[in-house]
Amino acid sequence: MTALGFLYPGHSGEDDYPRIEQLLGSDIRVDLVHTDIGEDAHRVDALREMGSPRRLEAGTAQLRLAGADAVVWACTSGGFVHGWEGAQEQVRGLARTAGLPASSTSFAFVHAAREIGARRVAIGATYPEDVARLFADFLSAAGIETVGIAGSGIVTAAEVATWTETEVLALARSADHPDAQAVLLPDTALHTAAHIPVLEKELGKPVLTANQVTVWEGLRLADRRVNAPELGALFTREPVVQV
Incomplete structure (x- = not known):
């Protein structure tokens, strides 16, 4: 069993995760922990606060205790608003706190596009x-x-x-x-x-x-590859060799 842990901000599009879990197969578990978002606003200051360490740390222990093999901050804007270096530091902090391989949806898009x-x-x-x-x-x-x-x-x-x-x-x-x-x-x-x-x-x-690449990123961190045509080309193609 591969257990994937996700820190999801608030409550909005989380229905996608059980749907994706069903499409991945019975040996993959998707665990979702909701983080406190503070103010629900697509505004730079609010988004930076949404992805602050204190808001992310609260859920990491729960995922670790659930036996997650990797953790992903399931928020795109709450990552990239910190810039490239800031988003990297955010993920490093998450990995340290969780004691697990970690990433975010922002980096998931980068890795998926390269894939x-x-x-x-x-x-x-x-x-x-x-x-x-x-x-x-x-x-x-x-x-x-x-x-x-x-x-x-x-x-x-x-x-x-x-x-x-x-x-x-x-x-x-x-x-x-x-x-x-x-x-x-x-x-x-x-x-x-x-x-x-x-x-x-x-x-x-x-x-x-966003939710598609987030789950794919969790699988990548757990060193799993799953063929799931209903989740699009990302889940059906062989990886592209970058030159």
């Missing part, structure tokens, strides 16, 4: 434009070029969590760009686990979504 060989991407963000551009800057620090950004300007995770497949598809379509090798939807408050096959069929290219 499928996507060096040019488009971003479909629910965030305001200034926050979305910080994500593009984070990707740039990893050598991934953003060729287009579509922002929705939504301020709260609670509102994002109400989106249906229709809104998710519209966001992905508006973000897509002819030069993009993949489209990224970076918000763990967005329900996407049920929509990935439709998204990829509609766009004709890989689509990486």
Whole structure:
């Protein structure tokens, strides 16, 4: 049994995790601990506080005691708003506290894009434009070029969590760009686990979504590879050898 531990901010799109667990197989367990988010706002200061050590540390002991093999901070914006170096320090602190391999959704996007060989991407963000551009800057620090950004300007995770497949598809379509090798939807408050096959069929290219890459990152840390076609190209392709 492989046990994956996730620190999830508040309550919004967490329904994706049991759905993904069902698609992965019976020997993988997904454990979710909810962290206190403070103020629900896609604003830089609020997002930095959301991912502060004191808010993350509270849940790590619970995951460790549950027997998790790895832990992932399941929040994209609560990572990349700290910048590349700050996000690395955040993950190092999480690993020290948990005593486990650790990562975050921000780094999961980087590793997943590399896995499928996507060096040019488009971003479909629910965030305001200034926050979305910080994500593009984070990707740039990893050598991934953003060729287009579509922002929705939504301020709260609670509102994002109400989106249906229709809104998710519209966001992905508006973000897509002819030069993009993949489209990224970076918000763990967005329900996407049920929509990935439709998204990829509609766009004709890989689509990486926040909860999808977060679970994939946990598997990567636990040295597990799972074939799960319903979770998209990321879960079906052989890794790309980077040159």
